[in-house]
Amino acid sequence: MGIKWGYDLDEDGVLMVRPALSVGTYGKIRHQRVPKEGPLLTYRARTQVRDTDGRTRPVERSGRTKALAETRLKEAIRDRIAIDAVSDEITGATKVERLAEKWFANGGPSGRPWAATTEEQYRRQLDRNILPRLGGLETRSLTTGRCDVFLAAIAKEHGASTAKMTRSVLSGMASLACRHDALPHNPVRDVDLVRVETKPAKAFTISEARQILALVTYDDQAVARDLPDLIAFMFATSLRLGEAIAFEWADIDLDAARCSVTANTHRLKGKGLVRNVYPNSKLKHRTLGLPTWAVEMLRRRKEVRGGKGLVFPAVLGGLRDPSNTGADLRDTFAFMGLAGAKSHMFRKTGATLMDDDGRSPRNIADQLGHNQVVMSQNRYVKRDATTSGAAAVLEAL
DSSP: OOOOEEEEEOTTOOEEEEEOOOTTOBOOOEEEEEEOSSSOEEEEEEEEEEOTTSOEEEEEEEESSHHHHHHHHHHHHHHHHHHHHHSSSOOTTSBHHHHHHHHHHHOSGGGOOOOHHHHHHHHHHIIIIIHHHHTTSBGGGOOHHHHHHHHHHHHHHHOHHHHHHHHHHHHHHHHHHHHTTSSSSOGGGGSOOOOOOOOOOOOOOHHHHHHHHHHGGGOHHHHHTTOHHHHHHHHHHOOOHHHHTTOBGGGEETTTTEEEEOEEEEEETTTEEEEEEOOTTSTTSEEEEOOHHHHHHHHHHHHHHOSSSBSSOOTTSSOOOHHHHHHHHHHHHHHTTOTTOOTHHHHHHHHHHHHHTTOOHHHHHHHHTOSOHHHHHHHTSOOOGGGSSHHHHHTTO
């Protein structure tokens, strides 16, 4: 469609052609002196405003002086745009705070609700970073330069990881604005990428894993906290800590030597500990095979503890707290002389052993429950150039 044109008269009365106003803007302000009874005069300021429905309407205001009449007219136009911005439509004049709330309410891709932890993390970024600094701006003010400066400040104050998540939230908001034609393009996409340093994966060797499985039984505190079987289960499955402690006996088929990963454990603000069930469509919801030694361990545990409810409950019953359990594991590692080791090393050990055995990157990602193969390869597989086989190949030289 071409540009629509209108017509106007200049000060000399000559017919002029002008393009139509853009939505949310107003035309030239004209002033008219209006005599009143007595010696006082009043002024009228008028213009044409194109509202968000695409229709152009006249707006005018009066005042004792020309400047006062124009000020009142501009205030009326401002309030008119603000009223439009309160509607369900998002425009360039919509405040960033309202854009943020609408984006957050829409949920994840295709309108699906956010995952519980994702919702909490995104809400935190909105409340702590985006709304306090950008909330009062109009959506049209989200330029690439402003977003770049904002994210650089977040990275400096809170670190690259926080800046990266804030960037994701801001980009989602800008994408919603683009879909409503409130922005011509997503300005966040052109912002300099926030890079988080990726540290080499740390994993246990087979001999270290065997020593851990043996030594943990000598740690009275670990035994009292019911950690030996949990550690063995995590070595056997490469699960996340929250997934391991969310397991129920109904998720385990000992005869088939397999288990189904169906949930994770999180502590959510205002809700406490929750067992968050994965949707069947997610790769995190997966079925894993169990090594025979893990099946034997689980059979013994089932005979002693029964086969109902949680497999690894808290000592006093109910769900374990992932944070507290992680601290307990660090105490156990310290007892073994492995200060600095963390529960995630169980996952990295499984990924590394699978890679050493020649398993495909897709197999490793499926075991870990990763959507992206590159995540498994870059962050979970321990790399060792001495085992690359290059020396044997280069021997021909």
